[in-house]
Amino acid sequence: MINDFVYDIPVRVYFGRDQLKNLGTELKKYGTRVLMTYGCGSIKRMGLYDRVVKEIKDAGLELYELSGIAPNPRIDSVRQGAQMCKEHHIDVLLAVGGGSTIDATKFMAAGACVDHDPWDFLDLQKWSPIERALPIVSILTLAATGSEMDSGGVISNPETHDKIGRLAPAMLPKASFLDPTNTFTVSAYQTACGAADMMSHIIEVYFNMNQDLYMLDCFMEGLMKTIIRYAPIAMREPDNYEARANLMWTSSWAINGFVDGGKQQAWSCHPMEHELSAYYDITHGLGLAILTPRWMEYCLDETTVSKYVQFGVNVFGIDPALEPMDIAHQAIDRLSDFLFGTLQLKRTLPEVGIDETHFAVMARKSVNGGTLAGFKPLQQHDVEAIYRMCMK
Ligand code: NZQ
Ligand code: ZN
Numbered sequence: 001m002i003n004d005f006v007y008d009i010p011v012r013v014y015f016g017r018d019q020l021k022n023l024g025t026e027l028k029k030y031g032t033r034v035l036m037t038y039g040c041g042s043i044k045r046m047g048l049y050d051r052v053v054k055e056i057k058d059a060g061l062e063l064y065e066l067s068g069i070a071p072n073p074r075i076d077s078v079r080q081g082a083q084m085c086k087e088h089h090i091d092v093l094l095a096v097g098g099g100s101t102i103d104a105t106k107f108m109a110a111g112a113c114v115d116h117d118p119w120d121f122l123d124l125q126k127w128s129p130i131e132r133a134l135p136i137v138s139i140l141t142l143a144a145t146g147s148e149m150d151s152g153g154v155i156s157n158p159e160t161h162d163k164i165g166r167l168a169p170a171m172l173p174k175a176s177f178l179d180p181t182n183t184f185t186v187s188a189y190q191t192a193c194g195a196a197d198m199m200s201h202i203i204e205v206y207f208n209m210n211q212d213l214y215m216l217d218c219f220m221e222g223l224m225k226t227i228i229r230y231a232p233i234a235m236r237e238p239d240n241y242e243a244r245a246n247l248m249w250t251s252s253w254a255i256n257g258f259v260d261g262g263k264q265q266a267w268s269c270h271p272m273e274h275e276l277s278a279y280y281d282i283t284h285g286l287g288l289a290i291l292t293p294r295w296m297e298y299c300l301d302e303t304t305v306s307k308y309v310q311f312g313v314n315v316f317g318i319d320p321a322l323e324p325m326d327i328a329h330q331a332i333d334r335l336s337d338f339l340f341g342t343l344q345l346k347r348t349l350p351e352v353g354i355d356e357t358h359f360a361v362m363a364r365k366s367v368n369g370g371t372l373a374g375f376k377p378l379q380q381h382d383v384e385a386i387y388r389m390c391m392k
Contacts, residue, residue, distance in 0.1 A: 002213055005261040011149045012175040015249065017241075019177055020051060020139075023094075024059025026175045030135040031091020035064045035084055037105045039071075039097045043141060046185045052096055052139065064088050066108075069097065072156045072163065072277050072284070073104035078118045082111025085134060095138045095173075098190075099145030099284075102138045103153035106171035109133035122155055122164040124368070130168035139177040142186050143248040144194030144285060146201060146255030148176035156278060162365075163278035165270075178252065180244035188235040192343035193285030194251065195231035199224060199339075200288040201254040204267040207299075207307055207375040212263050220259050221314045226250050228315070232342050268374035269295050272383055275362035280354050289339040290349060294389040296332050299376040300325075307375075308332070349390045359387045 014022055027034055034056055043049045056063050066084055069077045084090065085108060095105035110133040111118035120128040140148040147153065151172040154165035186194070206220045226246050233243040253259070272295070273287040300308060305324045312318040312331030320327070340347045349355070363383035372378040378386075 001211060003263070007258070007261060009149065009256050009258065011173050011256070013149065013178055013252070014175065015178045017179055017181055019179060020055055023052065023055040023137075023139075023177065024061065026137055027056070027061055027092055027094065028059060030137075030174070032060075033062045033064065033089055033091045034094055035066060035081065035088070035090040035092075035108075036094045036096060037066045037069060037081060037101055037108070038095075039067070039069045039101050041067075042185065043096050046141075046182070048096065048139070048141065048182055052094070056094075064090065069101045069104045071098075071100045072281055073100040073154075075119050075122070075155050075157045077104050078107040078111060078155060081105065081108030082118050085109070085112030090134060092135045092137060095136060096141065098140070098142030099147040102136075102140070102147035102173070103145070103155065105136055105138070106133065106147075106151075106153040107155055109136050110168065110171055119155075119157060122157070122162070122166060124164070130166070130170055133168070133170040136171065136173045137175045137177075138173045139179075139182070140248065140251075141182045142190060142194055143183055143244070143251040144190075144197045146198070146251050146253075148173060148178065149252040149256040152255075154274065154284075156281075161278050163274045165274065176252075178248050180241055180248050181239075183234075183244045183248060184239040186234075186238070188238070188344075190283075191231060191234050191238075191247075192345055193283045193289075195227050195247065195285070195343060196289035196292075196339055196345060197285035198247070198251050198254045199227050200269055200285075200292055202259065203292060204269060204374070205260045205263060205265055206311065207296075208263055208265045209304065209307060209375070210263065213261065216259055216261060216263075217310070218314075221311075223250050223254055223259075224315050228338055228342075235343070266372065266374045268372050268376075268378060271366040271368075271372055272362075272386065275358075275366045276349075276354065278365075279358050279362060280352070282352050282354070286345055286352065289343070289345040290347065290352070290390050291386065293332050293336045293339065294386050296335070298382065298386050298389065300328050300332070304376065348392055349387070356388070356391070359384050363387065
């Protein structure tokens with residue numbers, strides 16, 4: 001059955017090289033006091049910081065700044081930002097950076113509207129409602145997470161080894177500026193991790209067995225082929241506009257809610273990966289790259305093989321005349337070749353400094369004490385088995 005769904009993605013996207021001239025007008029819609037947030041220096045090194053500040057000043061807006069938002073953003077940055085919003089009566093937040101900066105900014109914007117600690121939004125025991133947030137505008141500098149066009153964010157709490165994500169429509173950016181030239185300085189490694197992340201966002205939705213809109217499956221296959229085609233080009237030629245533009249727009253559409261229209265779906269690799277990042281602070285896309293082919297192997301059986309066949313034939317062009325199980329194994333091999341060969345990402349957990357010490361607790365936390373109800377239902381022992389498959 002094809003399920004009913006609501007299509008509503010109200011993010012205004014300014015795409016292209018010469019869009020920053022609209023920044024002042026966009027921000028002014030929400031007021032005059034702007035809190036600009038960013039990471040650990042890349043926007044200064046690439047010259048974007050100066051351009052953004054000039055646009056803000058030229059528009060006559062009042063600028064406040066919060067920098068130092070780390071990859072796998074910490075709750076402390078969120079607390080600091082929410083506090084600044086309250087102290088300075090901020091009207092609008094401007095996140096300039098990758099997913100970490102945008103995610104943290106979303107929770108700052110929500111935190112500014114409540115009296116409690118922002119971690120209460122993410123504490124599984126409290127799960128405080130997110131009903132309001134200050135308006136958010138983003139300028140994306142790394143194609144990966146889709147945070148520029150979705151309502152989610154993921155925040156780490158190093159004290160408790162938690163990394164928790166949450167969606168809330170109130171945190172959806174009002175507008176996002178997507179200029180592919182702002183990603184020219186992204187390293188080959190971060191480009192690869194971003195590609196693996198986008199690929200996973202699609203795979204998490206695509207690999208479900210219920211009947212869906214054929215049109216959406218074709219759309220996702222197109223997105224995956226786009227990543228496979230352009231990620232290696234962007235790694236080799238960092239200032240290739242066509243490659244960067246294709247990756248940037250794919251990052252947004254992989255997770256903005258369009259492709260899961262009507263699907264009954266729950267994600268599997270993301271909850272497993274967030275535990276790796278929480279305990280070992282590894283790059284999200286790298287963790288996903290290591291986990292995804294092993295998860296696919298683990299879930300493959302006679303009941304699921306048809307999805308692998310569709311994937312292998314339509315995305316990798318594998319011969320449809322082969323036996324279904326052969327196609328499925330070849331499809332997993334081709335994906336592994338892409339992730340570990342073409343993208344040059346590390347293949348195993350030991351290579352990124354992870355051993356079995358925390359497998360049991362990470363597995364328990366990833367299933368939240370129950371079952372991950374994704375493509376194949378996974379319990380703690382299943383997740384532990386998948387982690388172990390990643391050891392070699
Ligand atoms: O901190 P700066 O100096 O900006 O450097 C960053 C950082 O070191 C650098 N970078 C970003 N843009 C650059 C650049 N370097 C040179 N040139 C540029 N133009 O890249 C490094 C990584 O940045 P980060 O923002 O951490 O990467 P990404 O965009 O991959 O974000 C990852 C975070 O997003 C979460 C992940 O879990 C992780 O915490 N996710 C958010 C999602 C969402 N909101 O929907 C979904 C995802 O599945 C994911 O979980
Ligand atoms: Zn992701």
